[in-house]
Amino acid sequence: MSVFTLREEEREARLVRELAELTERHRQACLPYQRILDAIGVRPPYERLVDLPWLPVRLFKTHELRSVPPERVFRVLTSSGTTGQRPSRVYLDREAAAAQTRMLAATLKEVLGERRLPMLVVDSRSVVRDATLSARGAGVLGMMNFGRDHTFVLDEQGRVDAEAAKAFLARHGGRRFLVFGFTFMVWLYLLDLGLDLSQGVLIHSGGWKRLAEQAVDNAEFRRRLGAECGLVRVHNFYGMVEQIGTIFLEGPDGDGLYCPDFADVVIRDPDTWEEAPPGVPGLVEVVSTLPTSYPGHVLLTEDLGVVRGVDDGAWPGKRFEVLGRLPRAEARGCSDTFGQR
Amino acid sequence: MSHLDRLRAVFRRSLNLPADAPVDDLEYRAIQQWDSLAHMALVAAMEDEFSIMIDTNEMIDMSSFAAAAELLEQHGIGTAAV
Numbered sequence: 001m002s003v004f005t006l007r008e009e010e011r012e013a014r015l016v017r018e019l020a021e022l023t024e025r026h027r028q029a030c031l032p033y034q035r036i037l038d039a040i041g042v043r044p045p046y047e048r049l050v051d052l053p054w055l056p057v058r059l060f061k062t063h064e065l066r067s068v069p070p071e072r073v074f075r076v077l078t079s080s081g082t083t084g085q086r087p088s089r090v091y092l093d094r095e096a097a098a099a100q101t102r103m104l105a106a107t108l109k110e111v112l113g114e115r116r117l118p119m120l121v122v123d124s125r126s127v128v129r130d131a132t133l134s135a136r137g138a139g140v141l142g143m144m145n146f147g148r149d150h151t152f153v154l155d156e157q158g159r160v161d162a163e164a165a166k167a168f169l170a171r172h173g174g175r176r177f178l179v180f181g182f183t184f185m186v187w188l189y190l191l192d193l194g195l196d197l198s199q200g201v202l203i204h205s206g207g208w209k210r211l212a213e214q215a216v217d218n219a220e221f222r223r224r225l226g227a228e229c230g231l232v233r234v235h236n237f238y239g240m241v242e243q244i245g246t247i248f249l250e251g252p253d254g255d256g257l258y259c260p261d262f263a264d265v266v267i268r269d270p271d272t273w274e275e276a277p278p279g280v281p282g283l284v285e286v287v288s289t290l291p292t293s294y295p296g297h298v299l300l301t302e303d304l305g306v307v308r309g310v311d312d313g314a315w316p317g318k319r320f321e322v323l324g325r326l327p328r329a330e331a332r333g334c335s336d337t338f339g340q341r
Numbered sequence: 342m343s344h345l346d347r348l349r350a351v352f353r354r355s356l357n358l359p360a361d362a363p364v365d366d367l368e369y370r371a372i373q374q375w376d377s378l379a380h381m382a383l384v385a386a387m388e389d390e391f392s393i394m395i396d397t398n399e400m401i402d403m404s405s406f407a408a409a410a411e412l413l414e415q416h417g418i419g420t421a422a423v
Contacts, residue, residue: 074370075370098401098404101401102398102401105398112397114396114397115394115396115397116394116395116396128378141377141378142377144381145381146397148385148388149385150381
């Protein structure tokens with residue numbers, strides 16, 4: 001069953017109901033969250049997604065936010081965060097851990113199918129082997145669930161292993177296969193290989209910062225991959241560890257990131273906090289019903305984004321673009337509005 | 342060797358357990374050796390051993406030895422011989 005089915009009106013009605021319930025549940029189960037809600041003074045009923053109280057995503061770096069007792073914590077996820085920051089800590093119980101894996105699979109199924117595809121990883125095997133897994137390693141490892149015969153484009157020392165990639169294509173190049181890598185790694189290493197990847201489906205993520213420095217945007221990225229590798233099934237995604245299992249997936253036409261049925265975005269004007277209309281950039285708020293063991297269901301990110309359209313693309317709901325990180329000074333301003341004590 | 346004994350051997354091999362280690366009660370992530378990387382190795386080894394294809398959801402749901410044995414049955418391993 002597809003998770004890209006709900007038009008915006010129905011999606012919002014469902015999500016508001018479910019997220020309002022989650023808000024109450026977390027309020028009762030997570031004391032720091034309760035204190036924050038009390039301080040903001042927001043109360044139900046909530047009519048729209050934009051009415052729901054949000055948490056700045058950075059609170060997961062500074063507060064222990066969990067809604068299950070310690071003995072029920074099954075996994076603690078950490079993010080590397082930006083250099084010099086404390087990592088986020090995200091607490092999953094068994095149920096939440098299982099749900100996130102399952103819903104990620106349901107989301108990617110839309111473009112990968114049910115089968116685990118032969119998988120080319122634009123990275124080095126060494127990133128998944130460390131005991132203290134980096135965020136990059138965790139990302140690769142998470143995606144490896146969707147593949148088989150995992151073949152790495154970089155060797156243990158991080159050098160391009162063209163022979164391994166060629167051998168992979170000799171084995172699998174004639175049928176659908178999966179290519180995964182971080183956006184800048186794909187740009188750095190995949191383009192130059194001069195391989196025929198026309199049967200591949202590329203899933204990539206990790207942000208555009210390093211490519212923006214080279215004036216490469218999504219359109220250019222897609223154009224070059226198509227021209228040089230024959231790679232035309234290209235899906236960027238946007239997601240964060242604080243809402244693990246929820247990804248916003250680029251549609252088949254490259255016209256924006258789409259929300260699975262259990263999630264949505266609200267773009268907020270960073271001065272007024274009102275919802276910005278389509279076409280007007282603002283801060284990206286992500287909502288999802290997956291965070292049941294920690295209050296991460298309504299999160300204000302530090303990313304700027306813009307809604308490009310609603311119910312007008314390949315899949316229903318909002319389609320949006322992430323424009324980059326909000327400059328640091330302004331980001332500090334927004335968490336101050338919560339007056340945490 | 343019965344299919345369950347073959348499955349036990351696959352588990353021990355994939356999870357780097359001693360040859361006589363009991364595995365029937367194992368659960369995913371309950372022991373250090375059965376982490377997500379080992380899980381993928383385990384699934385690949387089961388596919389090779391039993392000549393089956395395990396899809397994404399089956400892999401996700403295979404959270405214990407018992408679930409793995411059940412998965413084999415769903416693929417017609419161990420029932421056909423009866």
